[in-house]
Amino acid sequence: MGNMNVALLVVCFSAFFISAAQAYSFWDDFRMFFGESVAKFPGPKVGQTVTLGMTKLTGSGFRSLSPYMFGRFSMKIKVMKGNSAGTVTAFHMASTSKNWCELDYEFLGNVSGQPYSLQTNVFVRGQGNREQRINLWFDPSNAYHEYGWLWNQNQVLFLVDNIVVRVFKHQKGLPYLDYQPMYIYGTLWNGESWATRGGRDKINWAYQPFQASYTAFNIHNSCKVKNPLSLTQIQTCYKRASLSTYGQGVNLILTNKQILELRKIRSKYLTYDYCTDKTRFAGRVPPECRKNWP
Numbered sequence: 519m520g521n522m523n524v525a526l527l528v529v530c531f532s533a534f535f536i537s538a539a540q541a542y543s544f545w546d547d548f549r550m551f552f553g554e555s556v557a558k559f560p561g562p563k564v565g566q567t568v569t570l571g572m573t574k575l576t577g578s579g580f581r582s583l584s585p586y587m588f589g590r591f592s593m594k595i596k597v598m599k600g601n602s603a604g605t606v607t608a609f610h611m612a613s614t615s616k617n618w619c620e621l622d623y624e625f626l627g628n629v630s631g632q633p634y635s636l637q638t639n640v641f642v643r644g645q646g647n648r649e650q651r652i653n654l655w656f657d658p659s660n661a662y663h664e665y666g667w668l669w670n671q672n673q674v675l676f677l678v679d680n681i682v683v684r685v686f687k688h689q690k691g692l693p694y695l696d697y698q699p700m701y702i703y704g705t706l707w708n709g710e711s712w713a714t715r716g717g718r719d720k721i722n723w724a725y726q727p728f729q730a731s732y733t734a735f736n737i738h739n740s741c742k743v744k745n746p747l748s749l750t751q752i753q754t755c756y757k758r759a760s761l762s763t764y765g766q767g768v769n770l771i772l773t774n775k776q777i778l779e780l781r782k783i784r785s786k787y788l789t790y791d792y793c794t795d796k797t798r799f800a801g802r803v804p805p806e807c808r809k810n811w812p
């Protein structure tokens with residue numbers, strides 16, 4: 519590579535760095551898409567924290583302006599204190615076409631004094647049924663914690679404060695999230711029919727409005743797709759991934775540290791796992807399970 523090219527690369531690299539460092543403002547990348555009347559969101563060009571609300575009339579939610587194909591995505595979230603039974607505070611990514619892909623974090627509320635469950639799920643080709651639930655090692659209503667994904671050609675990591683709580687690997691012959699870009703969503707909604715103790719604890723509306731705050735929006739240098747149906751743009755994201763930190767080297771496989779983290783999650787914090795739900799899939803373990811727990 520000539521000196522010219524190196525210089526050009528340095529220039530491009532710093533341009534990326536600057537845009538990544540500035541991408542913290544809600545309005546740069548997101549808009550409310552329902553329940554604006556019960557949410558508190560920053561005015562254009564100011565503030566960064568969005569507080570979603572839910573009353574008996576409506577929940578609320580925001581969504582990214584564009585979808586993304588691979589990258590690293592994170593947000594800091596603080597859920598409500600007190601009686602949150604029946605509420606679901608969610609942070610997820612999803613595509614909007616047929617055979618959609620989706621990655622979910624869902625905080626399932628609880629009656630006062632009882633802990634939240636954090637449910638994760640993965641949809642590929644429009645099919646989910648891959649729920650896992652963990653107890654967190656902290657109280658998510660006490661302070662902001664970071665939740666995010668690293669998503670590339672090889673694997674999806676679910677990261678809580680940078681600790682891997684789940685991996686979904688690209689395995690030969692099995693469906694993977696590599697064909698549709700996904701939007702990013704934050705939502706707060708009524709899940710009382712199922713969320714808390716299997717739907718036994720309903721929402722107590724005496725505590726409305728329910729609120730959850732999201733801040734530190736960070737899409738890092740993830741690959742934005744302007745037109746989700748453009749194959750060329752998706753291909754550009756493939757190329758971009760292999761040139762970016764999120765899509766190469768250490769991020770293509772689990773590190774030893776991450777393997778230990780996952781083993782600890784499984785032995786200490788996991789409370790439900792579709793992989794071990796014998797009654798659910800006619801006694802058959804879903805094929806991806808074996809390799810998704812190291």
Ligand SMILES: *[C@@H]1O[C@H](CO)[C@@H](O)[C@H](O)[C@H]1NC(C)=O
Nearest residue numbers: 626628632633635713714715
């Ligand atoms: C709520 O608390 C109960 C009792 O501690 C627990 O069994 C349950 O898993 C908790 N979470 C949810 C979402 O029901």
